[in-house]
Amino acid sequence: MKIVKPKKLNKGDVIGIISPASPPKDLSKIEKGVNYLERLGYRVEVGKNVGKSNGYLAGTDEERLEDLHSMFKNKDVKAIINVRGGYGSGRLLDKINYGLIKRNPKIFVGYSDITALQMAFLKKTGLVTFAGPMLAVDFWKEDVDTFTEEYFWKMVTSTKKIGKLNNPDNENFYTLTKGRGEGKLVGGNLSLINSLLGTPYQIDFKNSIILLEEISEEPYSIDRMFYQLKYATNGFKDIKGIIIGRFVDCYIKDKDDPSLSLNDVISDYFGNLKIPVIYNVKHGHIEQNLTIPWGLKTKMNASRNFIEIGESAVC
Numbered sequence: 001m002k003i004v005k006p007k008k009l010n011k012g013d014v015i016g017i018i019s020p021a022s023p024p025k026d027l028s029k030i031e032k033g034v035n036y037l038e039r040l041g042y043r044v045e046v047g048k049n050v051g052k053s054n055g056y057l058a059g060t061d062e063e064r065l066e067d068l069h070s071m072f073k074n075k076d077v078k079a080i081i082n083v084r085g086g087y088g089s090g091r092l093l094d095k096i097n098y099g100l101i102k103r104n105p106k107i108f109v110g111y112s113d114i115t116a117l118q119m120a121f122l123k124k125t126g127l128v129t130f131a132g133p134m135l136a137v138d139f140w141k142e143d144v145d146t147f148t149e150e151y152f153w154k155m156v157t158s159t160k161k162i163g164k165l166n167n168p169d170n171e172n173f174y175t176l177t178k179g180r181g182e183g184k185l186v187g188g189n190l191s192l193i194n195s196l197l198g199t200p201y202q203i204d205f206k207n208s209i210i211l212l213e214e215i216s217e218e219p220y221s222i223d224r225m226f227y228q229l230k231y232a233t234n235g236f237k238d239i240k241g242i243i244i245g246r247f248v249d250c251y252i253k254d255k256d257d258p259s260l261s262l263n264d265v266i267s268d269y270f271g272n273l274k275i276p277v278i279y280n281v282k283h284g285h286i287e288q289n290l291t292i293p294w295g296l297k298t299k300m301n302a303s304r305n306f307i308e309i310g311e312s313a314v315c
Contacts, residue, residue, distance in 0.1 A: 001126040001204075003184075003295050006079075006107045008314035009156045011041040013078040016071035017135055018047045019058035021113040022086020024136040027051050030083060033135035036144065037081075040153075045077055057088040065092050068117075072104045079156065083136045085112025090192070092117070093201050098124040107156050107314065110134050112215070112285065115188030120201040122186065122295050128313055130155065131188055131283065132291035145287045152291045155313055162296075162309040167281065168288045176270055176277035178303040181241030185298040185309070187211035189284075194225050197232045205238040209298045213245035213284030218252055219265050226269045241300045242270060242277045243307060246284035276302030 009015075015037055017030070024030065030051060034044045047067030052059035071080045093116060102125040108118070111131040118129040132152045133139055147168040155162065167173065186203050187193060187210040196202045203210075214222065233239055244266065252259035260268075270277045278300060283290045293313035300307045 003128060004105045004126040005128050005313065005315040006105045008159055009079050009107055012043065014043045014045050014076045016045045016047065016074065016077040016080045017050055017083060018067040018071055018080060019050045019083035020064045020068055020092060020117060021058060021089045022056050022084060023053045023058040024084055029136035029140035032140040036139045045074065047071065050083060056086065061091050061095065065095050068092065069097060069100060072100050072106060077106065079107035082110030082114050082134050084134050085110065085114050087113055089113045090116040090195055093120045101125050101127060112189050113192060115192035116196065118188060118294050119186065119196060119203050123201055123204060128293055128295040130291055130293055133289060148289045155291045155293065159312045159314060161311050162313060165290060165307045167290065173278045173305050174280045175302040175305060176279055177273050179276040180301045181209060181276045182297065182299045183207045183209045183240035185209050185211065185294060185296050190214040190225050191217065194228050197228065205233045208239055209241040209243065209300055210239050211243040211245055211283065211292060213247065214250055215248040215285040217250050219250065219260050219262050222250055222262060223265045226265065230269060236273055236275065239275060241275050243281050243300065244279035245281045246286050248285045276300050278302050278307065
């Protein structure tokens with residue numbers, strides 16, 4: 001699939017807001033996020049169904065799909081930022097008009113449950129999307145994290161090559177296995193990646209660099225997901241390199257239960273691979289969050305401890 005880059009964002013452009021997964025518990029976060037974007041000089045179009053709820057979903061499948069399609073149809077909308085993750089994005093995959101998305105490539109931003117949409121868009125349309133800050137998670141706060149903010153806006157407004165990815169305060173990445181690799185950058189939330197295995201939306205792992213992050217899964221659950229991913233990728237042989245983001249609150253909840261640690265599980269699966277593995281990359285369910293552009297050719301050198309993207313994410 002040929003990679004399709006969205007056009008860069010300019011001040012005064014319209015940013016669309018949709019909620020294809022779960023609603024925020026506090027709907028005022030949506031308004032606060034909109035105010036933040038408007039203060040920066042953007043116009044904002046909120047999907048007509050944003051703010052609805054249906055159990056743990058932000059409205060019915062039809063309502064959430066309607067907002068997704070309407071934002072891609074709307075010629076004035078130049079970027080789409082998701083309200084939050086949660087649950088339910090994957091329910092839309094077999095209903096999406098991928099031809100519409102391919103004809104109208106736009107900046108599309110989110111992470112967590114939004115991984116399902118992003119990997120499906122990449123598979124079906126080649127669209128470069130962004131695992132980055134969301135409206136009611138990151139942009140509603142009075143003090144948006146400076147690193148997250150600056151890195152994201154630079155990524156979607158500049159046509160200069162991205163270059164080396166850096167943690168906040170230039171904190172080092174760590175090497176689990178040495179070596180070099182080059183491939184298409186894919187990945188996101190581990191649970192969502194695994195939920196796509198065996199479906200028409202499964203990631204094309206061949207010649208890929210895969211980034212993984214997770215939240216609130218105990219080590220035995222991470223173990224189960226890792227072996228499923230291992231078997232699905234020919235023992236990771238289809239993959240050119242692995243980047244391990246943040247695994248937040250992924251520890252045994254009952255201290256009396258015997259358990260391997262998260263580090264034990266990671267070492268068991270990745271510690272002896274013949275491909276480069278880098279960890280301590282600040283991406284995932286964290287405040288200081290490195291925006292990741294899915295689909296771009298990426299180089300990683302675990303021996304020299306860097307990850308580099310030699311092109312822009314937008315055109």
